Amino acid sequence: MGKVKDNKPASDSESSEEEYVVEKIVDRRERKGKIEYLLKWKGYDSSANTWEPKENLECPDLIKAFEQTRTEAKKEVVKEKEKDKEEKKKKPSKPSTTTSSTSSSKKKTESDAENDASEEEDKDDTASIKSSKSKTVAPETEFASSDDGMNGFEKGYIPEKILGATEANNELLFLIQWKDKDKAQLVSSKEARKHCPQLVIDFYEERLIWQSPDSTE
Known part of the structure; x- marks a missing residue:
């Protein structure tokens, strides 16, 4: 498990010098040009999660695993978008109305011919x-x-x-x-x-x- 340098959630009875163990990294953000991670602390529930700057963390393995997972998730999103585009290209276009229009013109011509023949x-x-x-x-x-x-x-x-x-x-x-x-x-x-x-x-x-x-x- 990783540790942090600064003070983390603690009760009044706990020493301010105590180090808290990071259970996992939940999220990532960038504020004022600095990267921060949302941390889940071991022994605390999610309501105690806090945002901590990257330079305060001593858990490189957790950060690496989180960033790798985040990168793979982005790749999956890109793949899904590309797949949707390909499927849209493969969909057949709407049938042309030229056939029905030609058929209608043919019927009209035949009808006119019958009328002329009758006359x-x-x-x-x-x-x-x-x-x-x-x-x-x-x-x-x-x-x-x-x-x-x-x-x-x-x-x-x-x-x-x-x-x-x-x-x-x-x-x-x-x-x-x-x-x-x-x-x-x-x-x-x-x-x-x-x-x-x-x-x-x-x-x-x-x-x-x-x-x-x-x-x-």
């Missing part, structure tokens, strides 16, 4: 009806308008036959006869192709005009 089909249908010699417009007496703005498809009617076709507001309309209904109704070509494509095909086939090579000469 082209309407134009083709309109041109075909205009050029056909057998263009049929249903008599006004056969047309049934809907007060609630709903067509027969929306009401669940069953289409039986397409009676004719016409154009209104640059849109091709088919006059459709509903099953078990007295009057026909004009419905857009889009709705007709969607709900009864076969009736649309039958309507065009009935009005095709076939010409032989001899007749063209």
Whole structure:
């Protein structure tokens, strides 16, 4: 155990010349350019610990052991910090939004293409009806308008036959006869192709005009 030169904790009955034994060094500090150590005294509890200047101590082994432990503790702290930095570098970065953005643009492009194709089909249908010699417009007496703005498809009617076709507001309309209904109704070509494509095909086939090579000469 180490000793100190100066007087240390003592009761009134003890001699001021008595030397006290250092049990261990608890802490270290620097004050006014001098190094001081917090000492735990043998035979006393921690409440009696005192700060003593280094030059008053005669316990080089305890000081050396304390400084070595303190140095190793600092090294461990540095290692932990370096380890944390390495782990942060290894963490994968957040996924780029480029993929989702590209996917969204692709979907939008496909949707635009479908809309354009649908518009082209309407134009083709309109041109075909205009050029056909057998263009049929249903008599006004056969047309049934809907007060609630709903067509027969929306009401669940069953289409039986397409009676004719016409154009209104640059849109091709088919006059459709509903099953078990007295009057026909004009419905857009889009709705007709969607709900009864076969009736649309039958309507065009009935009005095709076939010409032989001899007749063209």
